[in-house]
Amino acid sequence: MAQAPVRSGIADNELAFKYLLIAPAIFILLLIGLYPFVKLIVVSFQNISMFDDIRSFQGFIHYERLFEDVRLWESLLHTALFTLVALPIELVLGYLLALLFLQKLPFKQILVAVILLPIVIAPIVAGSTWRLMLDQRFGPINQVIGWFAGGDVKLLWTVDPLLVWPAIMIAEVWQWTPFMFLILLAALSNVDQEQLEAAEMDGASRWMTFRKIILPAIAPVMFIAVLIRALDLFRLFDVIWTMTQGGPGTRTETISIYAYQMAFREFEISYSAAIAFLVIFVLTVVVVLALRRVEVAR
Amino acid sequence: MKSILIARRAFLASAAGAVAIVAGTLPALAQSAADRAVEAAKQYSGTTINVLYEAGLQPLDPKNFTGPMWEELTGIKVNVIESPLPEIFTKTMQAHRAGSGAYDVLNVVPNQMPDLALAGALEPLDAYVEKYGFADELQTIAPVYRDNQMKVEGKIYGFPDDGDTLVLYYRKDLFEDPENQAEFKAKYGYDLGPPQTWEQFGEIGQFMTDKYAPEIYGAGLLRQPGNAQYMFQERFRTEGGEFFDEETMKATVNSEAGLKVFNQMLEENKWMPPGVEQWGFIEAFNALLAGDIAMTVSWPPVGRWAAGYGKGTEALSWIPETTVADKIGYALPPGNNPELAVGFSLGVASGSKNKEAAYLFIQWMNSEDISIQRVQLPYALRDPFRDSHFTNEEYRSRWSNADEYLDTLKAGAESGLLDLSLLQTDRYEEGLRQAISSLWGGDDPQTILDDLAGQWDELTERIGVDEQRRVYSDWASKPNAYPN
Numbered sequence: 001m002a003q004a005p006v007r008s009g010i011a012d013n014e015l016a017f018k019y020l021l022i023a024p025a026i027f028i029l030l031l032i033g034l035y036p037f038v039k040l041i042v043v044s045f046q047n048i049s050m051f052d053d054i055r056s057f058q059g060f061i062h063y064e065r066l067f068e069d070v071r072l073w074e075s076l077l078h079t080a081l082f083t084l085v086a087l088p089i090e091l092v093l094g095y096l097l098a099l100l101f102l103q104k105l106p107f108k109q110i111l112v113a114v115i116l117l118p119i120v121i122a123p124i125v126a127g128s129t130w131r132l133m134l135d136q137r138f139g140p141i142n143q144v145i146g147w148f149a150g151g152d153v154k155l156l157w158t159v160d161p162l163l164v165w166p167a168i169m170i171a172e173v174w175q176w177t178p179f180m181f182l183i184l185l186a187a188l189s190n191v192d193q194e195q196l197e198a199a200e201m202d203g204a205s206r207w208m209t210f211r212k213i214i215l216p217a218i219a220p221v222m223f224i225a226v227l228i229r230a231l232d233l234f235r236l237f238d239v240i241w242t243m244t245q246g247g248p249g250t251r252t253e254t255i256s257i258y259a260y261q262m263a264f265r266e267f268e269i270s271y272s273a274a275i276a277f278l279v280i281f282v283l284t285v286v287v288v289l290a291l292r293r294v295e296v297a298r
Numbered sequence: 299m300k301s302i303l304i305a306r307r308a309f310l311a312s313a314a315g316a317v318a319i320v321a322g323t324l325p326a327l328a329q330s331a332a333d334r335a336v337e338a339a340k341q342y343s344g345t346t347i348n349v350l351y352e353a354g355l356q357p358l359d360p361k362n363f364t365g366p367m368w369e370e371l372t373g374i375k376v377n378v379i380e381s382p383l384p385e386i387f388t389k390t391m392q393a394h395r396a397g398s399g400a401y402d403v404l405n406v407v408p409n410q411m412p413d414l415a416l417a418g419a420l421e422p423l424d425a426y427v428e429k430y431g432f433a434d435e436l437q438t439i440a441p442v443y444r445d446n447q448m449k450v451e452g453k454i455y456g457f458p459d460d461g462d463t464l465v466l467y468y469r470k471d472l473f474e475d476p477e478n479q480a481e482f483k484a485k486y487g488y489d490l491g492p493p494q495t496w497e498q499f500g501e502i503g504q505f506m507t508d509k510y511a512p513e514i515y516g517a518g519l520l521r522q523p524g525n526a527q528y529m530f531q532e533r534f535r536t537e538g539g540e541f542f543d544e545e546t547m548k549a550t551v552n553s554e555a556g557l558k559v560f561n562q563m564l565e566e567n568k569w570m571p572p573g574v575e576q577w578g579f580i581e582a583f584n585a586l587l588a589g590d591i592a593m594t595v596s597w598p599p600v601g602r603w604a605a606g607y608g609k610g611t612e613a614l615s616w617i618p619e620t621t622v623a624d625k626i627g628y629a630l631p632p633g634n635n636p637e638l639a640v641g642f643s644l645g646v647a648s649g650s651k652n653k654e655a656a657y658l659f660i661q662w663m664n665s666e667d668i669s670i671q672r673v674q675l676p677y678a679l680r681d682p683f684r685d686s687h688f689t690n691e692e693y694r695s696r697w698s699n700a701d702e703y704l705d706t707l708k709a710g711a712e713s714g715l716l717d718l719s720l721l722q723t724d725r726y727e728e729g730l731r732q733a734i735s736s737l738w739g740g741d742d743p744q745t746i747l748d749d750l751a752g753q754w755d756e757l758t759e760r761i762g763v764d765e766q767r768r769v770y771s772d773w774a775s776k777p778n779a780y781p782n
Contacts, residue, residue: 050391050417050722136573137581154572161739247523248739249732249746264388266725269395 037280044273050266062274071250072275075258076282082165082254083233089173090229091222094180098188101181116182118175127242130171131158134243158244164252171239176229183225187218223294227287234283255279331435335662336371338430342655343373349403349659350389352642352679353380355599356405358613359678363671364663374655383407383640384524387414387724394419394649402656404645406456408447409719411643412769415450416721421646423454426657435666440711442778443683447643456643457664461673461683463710464532464636465601467586468492468593470627472506472514481509492629496533496562499593499632500569506592507569515571517593518585521738522578523731526563528639528717529595530734533559535715535780536633542758544774547767549754551730552747560743567738575738589621595631597639598681598707605697608676624698628706630713635781638714642680682707716778721761721769729753 044062047054066072101112118126133139134157146153157167191214199209237256240246246253246261253261259279263272349365351357357378365376379401381389387410393400394417406414414420427433436444436457443458472478473490482490486501493499503516520526534541539555542548567574571585583600585591594600606623608614630636644660646653662668666686673682674693682688688708694701720726733750737743758766773779 050413136576137571137585152572156573156575156738159575159735159738164739245735247732247735249736249741251739261728264392265728266722267391 040273040276040280043270044277046270048269049271050268058270062271065271066274066278071253072255072258074250075253075255078252079234079236079254079256082168082236083230086169086172086233087226087230089169090177090180091226093173093177094182094225095184097177097181098184101185102188112185116178119178119182121175123175123238124242126171126175127239130167130174130239131243134158134167159248161248161251164244164248168240168243168252171243172233172236175239176232179229180225183221184218187221188214191217220294223290227290231283231287234279330665330667331430331432332662332665332667334430335658335665339368339372339374339655339658339662342652342658345652345655346375346377347402347650347652347656347659348377348379348400350379350381350386350401351405352383352386354679355613355677356642356679359672359675359680360663362613363675363678364668368659368662372658374659376659390414390419390647391417393647397649399647399649399651401647402650402652403660404456404647405459406643406645408456408458408641408643409717409723411447411455411645412450412719413722413724414645415453415455418648420455421648421650421653421657423456423646423657426646426654426661427454430658430661432661432665435664438666438686439684440688440708442638442711442714442716443641446716446776446778447641456645457660458641458683459644459660459664459669459680460640460642461681461687461707461711462597462641463638463681463707463714464528464595464631465598465706465710466492466593466595466629466631467601467604468627468629469514469589469622469625471625472510472592473627478505478509481505492627493593493632494634496536496559496632500562500566503566503593504569510592511569514589515585515591516569517566518571518574518577518582518591519566519595520578520582521563521567521575521734523734523738525578526734527727527730528637530559530563530730531718532631532635532637532639532715533562533633536635540774540780541718542754542770542774544767544771547758547763547770549751549758551754552744552751556747557744560737560747564737564743584618586626587618587620587622597679598703599679601626601628601703601706602676602697605699605703607697607700611676613677628699628703630706630709633781634709634713636710636714638710638716638778640717683711713781714778715781716773716776719769719773721766722757725757726754729757 045057047058134141142153142155157163195213199213235256236254240252244252246257259272259275262268349360357380360376360378369375439458447458448454479490482505493502506516534555537555537558539553540550543550582594586594603617604620604626606620646656650656673680673687688704694704729750733746736746
């Protein structure tokens, strides 16, 4: 009984020491993470633009404007739709590639390295390269299509509204499917082989094996990969900027491009801060819900 | 190639000689504006000035020519910072807003000068001009640039430094071919020559395409929205269009003139090379040099390079071999009121920590003595902008028809049309760029123009109708805002 306070004192000291150790890291994180966020919120309630520099509280004028801004909601819709289409394509292609590379293949290591190359290319370079590849005058893509079509073809990939999203999709999927492939290859390599063999012996179909053994085994890793890519796709900027700059018209304008236009072309600083807050809010809700869902599934 | 290298060496040697003479006589005479700038700048020896330039060939002037020369003369080092053209305004404003003092010398796109000046990003230069006696030499800048690209609300904020004007380039061999002339006249009833109207441009282009495609197409114009918006601005006004109703400040870009231009542009694409909708400066330039097109409308450097001027220069090694040297004719675009598209004025950043040194550098660069050398640099993109540049005998003998070229630029500088300049001009231009990309995307022209007008009206409301009317009226009252 008499020793309890001493033990408690030691525990308190240990706890304080732990906090002391992590304090610098927490401080730096707050400085680089929390400060800009707080500043963003403050600016969104001011009125700073090219000619105005009103730092006093201006109420919710910029947030009210968000609801009236059709172009903003269109760009959000573009972003959401593109994410919903590109993400499953990257996931399925990445998974199929990973399955292929689980087999014994000649030059497997070299092939993996080659497949991963697009990831190391800066997205702005990837976008520029694809724009040139798809160019009518200089690009090889239309030439190749022309060989199959038996004559010259005129496909304006970065101009024609019917082709412009597929063009962006090709560039994006080309660059980021290898990321899915890499993560899923690692996950699939760790699936319990004994369980797979047992399922095979029990006569389980491929679908049942996938659903009952493989999917549960790779789900946590796959979820993280999907989450990372979904966030990336939601912030998509570079590839579209270099390929179409959001055109034709505003047909391929994503929320990041719109926010950039508002902030750095039109200098609507406070309004763009409100847009940024909206994006952060949407992403936070999505991420929290997704994490909760995974937690519940566990 | 050897003769060109020798010519270049001789040119640089003469430039260096001129500098040496200037430097040697400075203390005694100090007469010209360049001399005065050099003499005064020596007190800042050892400092570095940061100069913002459009990325690409433009910065080769301060990097390879004026920068080293200025350092040798004054001891002031010139650090060149490059930025793509669409980002120059953004970077200038960002530096100003952040108070970073990142730039000392600025390249200002003239129609953005009011925005930058009113936002306080530019240093007024009147006091410096008076102090260093530059007023007389400013008067010898070609009037259209001097009167429109220098001042905002009566104060000097920049020195016009680049005589940009759009020029029609055409294949003389095709136009002067007797068979072509006879066939054309029989079909259209008038002589084949540089088109005077856009209707004629369409007929001549169609004629050439019908006869020579796919080897040669009638024309290839710059259709990327960033370039095409200048062509629209020009054509819209030559067709009688006005951007706004001056009373109400309602946009009138969706008028009959606007629709006519949009429809003409769509029709022209049908006889131009496939995919012309994606063409920018480089695509049209390449096609002209390769002999793939009979006409194009572009900026002045195209004419110099198509004639082979600067051939063999390392900085121009990327330019494909011209197949049309001595075959290119120069004329004003149809309508004879070319857009004075973009251009540059040299200014000083209000946040500069070396304002005086920065000012002296731009006075020296812009002076009669130095600017005549700069506009003849084969690799640089500065185009003649002083009266003396157009008449300079050395320049007029640079290639076989350099005199015609300079006469065309001079004519452009007289009848050229100013880029639309308003408060927050770039936002109006952004709307126009989007409208043009929608046009290539297949949307209905009238609907696009109505949307554009609506967008401009909304913008005007937000900026302030009265304020914008004041700025627009001031701009519209200038002799080169609309055709006379």
